[in-house]
Every structure is written in structure tokens, then in C-alpha cells.
Amino acid sequence: QVQLVESGGGLVQAGGSLRLSCAASGRTFSSYAMGWCRQAPGKEREFVAGINWSGSSTAYADFVKGRFTISRNNAKNTVYLQMNSLKPEDTAVYYCARSINGYSNYLPDYNFWGQGTQVTVSS
Numbered sequence: 444q445v446q447l448v449e450s451g452g453g454l455v456q457a458g459g460s461l462r463l464s465c466a467a468s469g470r471t472f473s474s475y476a477m478g479w480c481r482q483a484p485g486k487e488r489e490f491v492a493g494i495n496w497s498g499s500s501t502a503y504a505d506f507v508k509g510r511f512t513i514s515r516n517n518a519k520n521t522v523y524l525q526m527n528s529l530k531p532e533d534t535a536v537y538y539c540a541r542s543i544n545g546y547s548n549y550l551p552d553y554n555f556w557g558q559g560t561q562v563t564v565s566s
């Protein structure tokens with residue numbers, strides 16, 4: 444059973460930065476692509492960023508390109524999301540998830556999810 448535990452969320456002013464971490468249990472972490480998604484109040488969950496198994500390829504939603512960076516450390520079973528130039532509209536619960544189909548932006552491709560971490564950006 445895979446467990447994903449996010450951390451690093453919090454309250455930050457607009458223009459600030461946060462770094463989210465997602466620690467994964469299990470021996471197969473390095474075999475799978477991983478992704479970050481988010482869900483704001485009253486809105487559907489949406490893809491934010493994805494990374495392939497080795498970290499050599501990444502994908503981003505248009506609304507975070509140039510501001511967010513996804514990375515991973517397979518030796519530590521951890522995936523990260525560096526968030527810079529945060530905006531109030533980035534306020535959401537952020538989830539990491541394991542993909543069964545590469546670094547997909549299609550949410551049903553993600554079969555294991557963490558519990559989420561709250562990110563709040565004040566104006």
C-alpha cells in the first residue's frame with residue numbers, strides 16, 4: 444500500500460514563496476511518475492504539475508508555468524513543488540499523487556493520493 448504525505452503548506456503573502464514536499468512510502472517510488480494537483484473551495488480538482496519517474500521530464504498547467512517547479516529525489520522517496528510569485532488565486536489544498544500513465548494532466552491517471560496540504564495566499 445502506497446502512502447503519500449504532503450507538508451510545507453501555510454499562509455503566505457502575495458508574491459511570496461512556499462516549497463511543498465510529498466514523502467512516499469514503499470519501494471516502488473522511483474518507478475512511477477508523480478504529480479501535484481490542487482482544489483480550491485467550490486472548484487474542481489485541477490492538475491498543477493507532473494514529473495516522470497527519473498525527473499528528466501516535467502509538465503505544467505499554463506497558470507503556473509514560470510512560477511512553479513516540480514522536482515523529485517528518488518533516494519529520499521520525495522517529490523517537491525517549489526512555488527514562487529504566489530497569487531491569491533493559488534489558494535487551495537494541494538495534493539500529490541502517483542500516476543499510472545506518465546506525468547499526465549488527466550486526473551483519473553492518478554491512483555494514489557495524499558491527504559493534501561493547505562496553501563493560503565493573502566493579498
